[in-house]
Every structure is written in C-alpha cells, then in structure tokens.
Amino acid sequence: MSGETLALSQNEHNVNYLDYQGKHKGIWGWLLSTDHKRIGILYMITVLSFFAVGVTLGFLIRLELLTPQGTIVGPQAYNEFFTVHGIIMIFIVVIPVIPSVFGNFFLPIMLGAKDVAFPRLNLLSWYLYIIGGAMILLSLVLPGGAADTGWTFYIPYSVRTGTNMIFTLAAVFIIGFSSILTGLNFLTTIHRMRAPGMGWFKMPLFAWSLYATSWIQVIVTPIVGITLLMVIVERVFHVGIFDPTLGGDPLLFQHMFWMYSHPAVYIIIVPAMGVISEVVPVFSQRTIFGYKFIAYSSLGIAIFGSLVWAHHMFATGMSNTAEFVFSLLTFLVAIPSAIKVFNWTATLYKGSIKLEPPLLYALAFIFLFSIGGLTGIIQGALNVDLYLTDTYFIVGHIHYVVFGGTGFGLFAALHYWLPKMFGRMYNKKVAKVAFWITFVGFNILYFPFLILGWLGMPRRSYHYLPQYQVYHVIATVGSWILVTGLLIMFINLLVSIIKGKKVTEENIWGGETLEWKVATPPTVENFEEIPQVVEGPYEYKQNEYELEEEVK
Amino acid sequence: MSSAESTQAAVIAEPHIEEHAHRDDVRSRMGMWLFLFSELLLFGGLFLMYSVYRYMHQTDFSIASKEMNTFLGTLNTVILLTSSLTMALAINAMQRGKKGLSIFLQIFTILCGAAFMVNKFIEWSHEFAKGNYPGSAILASKPKGQILYFGLYYSMVGLHGIHVLVGMTIIAFMLVFTIRGKITPDNYVKLEAAGLYWHLVDIIWIFLFPLFYLIT
C-alpha cells in the first residue's frame, strides 16, 4: 500500500459522517449504514414523522370533543383515534425516541467509542421499528378498522372486537423486539466500550440514564411481548389464557400488561431526565449538584419502578394485601424522582446561567414533570385513586408526565444537540417564541383535564354531559395554541438543518462531555484516537481555578 | 506447502493479532447473554401465568396432566439433554481444532432436535385425536381449569417448539460456517453463541417437563 492511498483512506475516515461516501451511495448509504450516527438520524426522521401522525390524531380528538357529541366523527372513529393516538405516542414515539435518536447518536461518542457494540443489530432494530410502525399506520386504512381497545388492549374486549387487532398486536410485539435489541446493544456498549479511564462514575449522566433504561427494556419488554402474543393466539386459535369464557382471568392480563407498561413509563421518562442532567449544568456553567445521587436515583427508579405496576389496578378489586403493598411502593418510587428535581434546581445555584432555548425547555421539563409527578402522588392514595382513576385526571397526569416530561426533554435535546449533529444553528429568537407558545398551549390544554377529572369526567368518552363542556372548549383551544407552537418549533429546526448558520466550533455550548470535544458535525469514526479520560463529565475545573485566584 | 503457509502466517502475524485484540469475544457473549435474558423473561411471563392458574385450579391441572404421555415427555427430556451435551462437546472440539468431530457433533445435535420435534408431533396429534385441542367442543365442555391447562400447554410447549426449530436453524448455519472455515479454532464465538441459545432451550424444557407432565 503506497503512502498516498493510505493518507487518502485516513482522510476518508476523517470526513464528517454526513458527507461520507462509503460502500453504498446516496440513499442506500443511509438505509444500509451501520454508523450509529446515521442510524440515529434515521430514527429521528421516522420517530418525528410518527409524532406528527400522533399529534394529528390528538388534534382531531380534541376537535371532536369541542361539543358534547358528534362534532366531526362518529363514536367508532373516535375510539380508533384515541387508541391509535395512544399506541403511536407510547410505543412508537416516546418509548424509543430519546434512546434511539440521541442515545444512538451520542452514547458512543460520550463514552469515547467509535460505534455501538453491535452496529448491524442496531440497523436491524431500526428496520423492525419501521416495520412495526408501518403496520400501525396500515391498520388505520385497512378494512376492518384500526384497533379500538385503547392502548391498554384490555381483555376481554380485545378478544371480542372485530377490528384489526392481530395486526396491531403483532406490530407492538415487533416494536418491542426492536426495543429489546436496542437495550441489549446499549448495555453491552456501556459495559465494554467505555474509553480508558472512564470508570462508572466518570460516565455522563445521560449514559447512566440510558443504562438504567436499557435494563428495564431488556427485562420487562419480553413480558408484554408474550402477553400480547397470547392475546393473538387467543384470538386466532381460541386458546384459553385470559378469556373469561374459557376460564381465564381478565385481571391476570392487566397484571401482565402493567408489569411491562408501568416500567415503560420509566423507559419513557428516565432518558429525558438524563437529557436534563446534561443540559442544566452546561447552561449553568458549573458542576452538577449531587452526581452520585442522580446516577443512583436512575437505578433506583429502574428497580422500584418495576415493582409498582398494580397501582393501575386499585379499582379492579385486588386483595387488600396487594392494595397495601402497591400503594406503599408507589409512594416510595416518588422519592428518587424528587431527589432528581431537587438536585437539578440546586445545580442552578451560584451558576452563571445562560437562558438559551435548551435550558428553557429543561426548566419547563422540571416544572411540568413536577406537576406530572405530584398528580401521580395524589393517585397513589388509595381512596383518592378509587375516585380519580379512569377519569380525565389520569389523562392529564399521563400527559404532564409523558408530554410535559419526555416531550419537553426531547425538545431540550433537539435544541441542545441538533447544532452538533448537523453543524448548523437554528434561530434562537424564533426558538424562544416557539417555546413560550408551546408551553402556554400545553398548560391550557392539559390543566383543564385535571379539573375535569376531579369533577368526575370518565376518560375515553366520545360523549359527555353538558356540564363538562366549558373545560373541553378551553382544552381544545389550548390544543390549537400548542400545535401552533410545535409547528413554529419544528419549522425553525428544519430550516436550520437546511440553511441555518454554519457552526464549526467543537464546543458550541461550553459542555465538558466528550461529544463537545469532537468535530462539528462528528467525523465518521468519531475520534481519530480513542481519548484517555481523566476527569468526570461536569468538573468545570475552570471555576475552581478562578476561585483559587480570587482567594489569593 | 505447509512451510510456505507458515512463513506467510508469520508475515501477517502482527496485524492478525491486532485484529484479534480488536475483536471482543466477551462483548459478543455479553450481547448473547442479554438476549437470553429476554428469552428467559419471555418464558418467565408464561411461567407467571402458569403459576397463577395452577394455584387457582389445582385439581383440574392434575386431572388434565394425566392425559399427557409421561414416557414421551421423559424421552424428550433425555433427547434434549443429550443434544445439549453434544453441542457443548462440539464447541469444545472446535476449541481443540478438531473440525471433523465438531461437524459430526453439530449434525448429531440437529438430529436430536429433529427427534424431539417428531416426538412432539406424535404427542400433539394424539391429543388432537382425543379432541383436546383449542377451540374443540370436547375441550370447551371440560372444567375451566382444564381448558386453561391445555391453553397453557399448547402455548408454552408450542413456543418452546418454535425455539427448538429456530435453534436447529441456527446450528445448521453454524454447520455451514464450520464447513466453509468461517468458524475456526481461534474464532468460534458464533458457535458459542449458538450453543448458548441451544442450552437455554434445554433449560426451559427442564422446567416445562415437570410442570406439565408430572403433576400429582
């Protein structure tokens, strides 16, 4: 090999991953790429497209509920809308979004690795994901109609309804499989591919949060997988498992379902917490308060979060022992989340705060997630839950946690990392305007839900009594404001990717994690040399030198 | 010929070692083990359902299990355990560079899997002949606990059977890789992973056997 070609081939690996021309050209260079960064972008495009579909369905649901009955669609269409809205938002958007997009893109870089542990498996996960997602979309248009059971698929209704259940359940199963593969990929990456010197407690907190999340994914996803598979088997072969006419116990289905789907809430929220733990210290320009407490609380949430599933079933007539145990554990699981919220707030203390868009979203996350978490605590109390469960209160609660939490975490991540990913900066002024519209719209939309719930409005209701209308009208108006904010935000980000101001400096925001020490956008191989890590991720030693100077 | 090969080997020895160091077998096995946990918990979910229903319908489960052919069940256990042994030996033989022996043992493992499936087929067709199949009027007229027993039996044993078939396919691929020389005495992690999968299938059967065939 001559020196010249050697130099060329090295040069090829130093080119940024967006311009890289590998074995496959053009679109195939993306669809067949095993580069974690390109797969991250693939996920970003697909997840955000599904998000758009989910938002559209949610928008239509709100429009329908403007009047007590029959505004734009009939009850069957409405039932399908809220079911598919739930399935898309939960299984296809918020569960994968942060790990798959930002985990894929930044986890290896943050750990100082060139790729994830199993790059080809990573690509396979994406294909499984889009197959599952496409099946859900197809179910909307196929004859027979989309699933109309609610995203919880409760037996016996899910074995009785005539809609395309098998198709939908199979889709969720496939997506679950994709989720498991991503989880085991990340776990192996974190265990085996940290750069030399990066001990467990020198890992960025985002990596910690992904570690905890991946464990939940690997452990509990198979349980819902097998449960949904059994519903398919039950529908196709009339095998007696859950169906009460065949002797089954419908509550066992609920137990099995929530054994996954409650921890899924933590799969949803913990990565977003990781994002916040990155953003808050960077924009305060100081070290994070209580690194170890935050790291351990991620694991604590993962462990305890897997043990509280039956608090979704307080009204189902469980044994008193179960009610006691699950209510107690539910209250205790609130503690690690509370610790995180306090630590983030304390991180602002004595910082040098720049209120850039990512921090705005992060602070909104803390506020909205606190409301979500606190409304969750309210429902942990048994007698209050018996009143509030299955009402709009719980719909409000889930949207504050999932949208206010993970949604705003996602927006923070987008505004924090997109400039790094594409080397282009968005318009910060527009981003701030979009933030305020989104934030205000969000609260106008979802806060009335909490009031409606307290007033006894049952969820999943196409029709409602006239006394509830005023709150529904407020919420629907809120949905218009929220969608406007989202449109401005995403158009702003999209424009920035195409023709935003070029950014080439490595450290855009003054972060200290490894992704800020590589080129913008990153090169194909991430690092020319695997870095040697000596310090923790948020040391901000500069502060301490300056402090010493002052003392002198 | 052989001396020429060895000198060539000496020349490329250094990059070869580098590549070997770059390859992380522990990483591959860790991925495989994590995958096995998912599999374990997939069945774990079924075992949880089983335990609840057995607890609720103890006598019905016992009566229904009397319909099972204990001899075939025991035979299948022995077959699967033996195939696990041959799979472990196949990997060991490969480590020691005995390619021929390894190929033979892999074929033997696949044949054991096939024998297991044949037995399953005999068992199931027997049950079907008796009318103990999902959706049949005979089964539907039985007590609820027995319907559930057969529901769980077909689901769990069926899912396990699918795993046996998948395992056989994987080992068949390994066989091709071994013959083509893609699996070698110093790069056999694929074969190890296939072995791990096969042993997991064995472990699941170790639990299924007493839980369905030997209820007193």
Next chain:
Amino acid sequence: MENLKEHTEHSHSYGLYVMVWLALITLTGLTAVIAGINFGKLSVVVALVIAVIKSYLVLTEFMHLKSEPRAFKTFIFVALFFLLVSFTLLFSDYSFIIGK
C-alpha cells in the same frame, strides 16, 4: 477487571461434560420416579428443586458461566430476582383473593 479475562480459554475436558450429562439424566429419572410417589403439596417443590439443580448444572458447565466475568453472573441474578419479586407481588393479589 473485565478486560483481563478477555481471552480466557475454556479448557473443559470431554469427561467433565459427560459426567454432567450423566448427572442430568439421573436427575431426570429421579423427577419422574418422585412424581409417581405422592408427596402431596411438596411434590411441586421437589420437582422445581430438581429442575433448578439441573439448570444450574447446564448454566455453569455447558454454558461456561463459571468462567465468565462476574458481570454475567450479576445479570443472571438480576433477571431471576426480577422474576422472583414479580412472582411474590403477583401472589400478593392472588393468594389472598383465593383465601378470602
């Protein structure tokens, strides 16, 4: 620590494998025989204990768990612990409902 063990050779002898296999077959026979004897409620426990012993043998010997890094053993522990806790919590509902 994990990196040191990267290239551990699994030098198990054929003989050991055959011994393990013999033990597994014997235990299978034992389960079948014990099932014939009526131990009442204990028979499930006995059958499961034997199954656990068999799985332990397969895990440690055939699957080489004993020479793997400690992380792997922790993983197994985590998975089994999760199942066990789920089982317990699940039965906090069922065992008390039947008892009522």
Next chain:
Amino acid sequence: MLADASNFVQPVDNTFIIIVSICVFFLILITALMITFVIKYNSKKNKKAKNVHGNVPLEVTWTVVPVILVLYMFYLGWTGYKHEVSPPKNSMVVNVYAQMWRWSYKYSNGVESDTLFVPINKPVKVLLHSRDVDHSFYIPAFRIKKDVIPNRTNFEWFLPTRLGTYDVFCAEYCGLRHSYMYSAVVVLPQDKFDQWMAKQAASDSDTPADTTSM
C-alpha cells in the same frame, strides 16, 4: 358544582386536599427557586459560576422529608380505603349487572330496575357482575368507583347522605357506546323508597316471566 351525597365524600375530599396542598407547596417552592436562581445567577450578572459539588446533609434532608410526607399520605389513603371495603353487616344488598352498554339492578327480593333507587342514610352494598367485558361502576357524587370484571364479583358500599338523583357512569372503556353507558342513582326518603319497592314488587308479580329471565 360537585355533589356531596355519601359518607365517603368527606374522607376522599380531605385526603385529596391535604395531598394537593403539600404538592402545591413543593411545586411553588421548586418553581420559585428556579426563577430566583435564573434571575439572580444570570450570566449577565454573575459572570463566574461557583462549583457546588453536593451537600450530603441537604441530600439526606430532601430524601427523608419526602419519605415521611409520602408515608403520611399513604396512611391517609389506606385508612380511607379500609373504610371503603368494610361494608356494615346490616347493608342492603343490590346486585348490579353491567353489559354492553347498559346497567341493571336487581334487589334481593327479585325486583329489577334500570335505575338504582336507594333509601337515604342506610348502608347499601352493591355486588358487581359483568355479562361481557370489563366495566366500571362509578358514582362521582359518592366518590366511589369499582371495576366490574367478568368471572369475578366485586363489591362496593356507600351510605347515601343527601336526597336527589346522581349520575352513574361506566369508567372502564367498553367499546362503541361506552360513553353512553349512563344510569342514575336516586336517593329517596325511607317511606318513598318503600312505596317504590312495593309498587315494583307488585308489577313484577303481574309479569312473572320477567323475573325468571334473569
């Protein structure tokens, strides 16, 4: 706006208000601190950040205090719940049947009705039966709800404390007309209730075919 018509209204509302107050306190605290810090330590004013790595006593405090508070909340919820699952021995028993998509009620003397009539100030225990899928028997004015599950008989009790007609909803999604699955509970004075019951019993005995059909 929300009716107050049973013995459970006070305990549920009290628990709710206590927990909400604690929650609002923490929400305001966190929000106020965030806003204060953002203003006070803004980079324009505070050019240099100071590192505060952590503070163990503080961490312990904000772990222990919430633990105590949530244990207190748990206690409130649990005692309230215990009360709700302990019906008095002298309760009047009514069977509730749920099916897609209507409610029906059957009294112990065989009288059936589409609306639940109950006498005031007398404990009522309802046994919940489902004829098809999951439903949930929900009376907001009484602050009670319990799922109706096929193959299981759940129960619920209440002591009506105010005369009037209150909504009964199905709170567990059950298909196409789930949201139309309304019924009503009518709380009557004892004498009016007795009159109604006598009238129903009389009309039922005129048409015996109806009662046996259940």
